[in-house]
Amino acid sequence: MLYVHQLLTAPASRRVAVDAFLRDEWLPAVAHEDGARLAWVAYGMDGSVAPDDVCMLTLVRDAAALERFGDRIRSGDLAAPAGRLAGMVRSQRVRMMKPLRYSRFEDAIEKVPAEPQAGPTAAYMHDFVPPIPGQNRAYEDLMAERYMNLSDSALSEIVLRASCETVAGGGPQPEHFNLSEIRSSEALVKLLVYEIPKEHKQMGTWMWEALGVRDQWTTRLVRSATWSPVR
Secondary structure (H helix, E strand, O other), X not given: OEEEEEEEEOOHHHHHHHHHHHHHHHHHHHOOOOOEEEEEEEEEOOOOOOOOEEXXXXXXXXXXXXXXXXXXXXXXXXXXXXXXXXXXXXXXXXXXXXXXOOOOOOOOHHHXXXXXXXXXXXXXXXXXXXXXXXXXXXXXXXXXXXXXXXXXXXXXXXXXXXXXXXXOOOOOOOOEEEXXXXXXXXXXXXXHHOOOOHHHOOOOOHHHHHOOOOOOOEEEEEEEOOOOOOO
16 A cells, blocks of 8 residues: 655635535545545644645555556546646645554555545644654654553553655655544643653653654644545
8 A cells, every 4th residue: 555645735715615626526536546545634723833734645555556646647537637736725745655564544445435524523643754864664663662552641642543654755855654643622732732741751761762763753733624534
C-alpha cells in the first residue's frame, strides 16, 4: 500500500467551494479506478498556525496503481478536475509515503468507501517528523517498542492512527508522518492549555529517549471533514 499525502492551502473565501468540490467531484472521480481511494480529508483548525490547510490522504494499492493514478492526473479522466482544484487553492505539496509496520490506518482499499460518509468530525494532531539523519529505522523501532506500548493514561486520549514515511524521492527529505486522533474535548483542552507534566519528560521516559532519534517536528491541529470516508 502507498499513501499520496497532499497538503493544500485554500483561502478562507474558497473553503466552502473546495470542500464541496472534494466531496462531490474529486472523491468519486478518484474512486472510478479501483486501485485508488481518497480516504481522509481534514482542515486546519481556526486559531491554529495554519488554518488554511487542507490535508488529504489517498490510498493507492501498489506501484502499478500509482502509475495509473499519475497518468490519470496528467492526461486522463482526472486531468480536468485536478486543474479545477489547482485553480481553487494557493498551493499544493505532495508526498509519496508508505505505512510503517505499526500503523493502524485502514490499509485495504476495498474497505474505504467510494462515497462521502456523513458523521461527526474528529480532531487530530498531524505531525511531520524528520528523524536525525541515519536514524529512520531507530526512530521506527523506538516508536514500535516504546510509544505503541504506552498506557492510556500516558497517552492522555491522544491515539496514533496512522504512521508512515516518505519513500525514496517521495518528499523534500526523509521523514515520518504521524496522525494522532484527539479523542475528547478534554484531551484537546489539556493539549492546548496545560504544560506536559515534568514526570513525562524525565530521563528514561519516551519523550526523553525519542529526542535521541528526532529532535524537531511540525505539528498541525486539524479537524476531519464532515464527509471524510475514514475518520
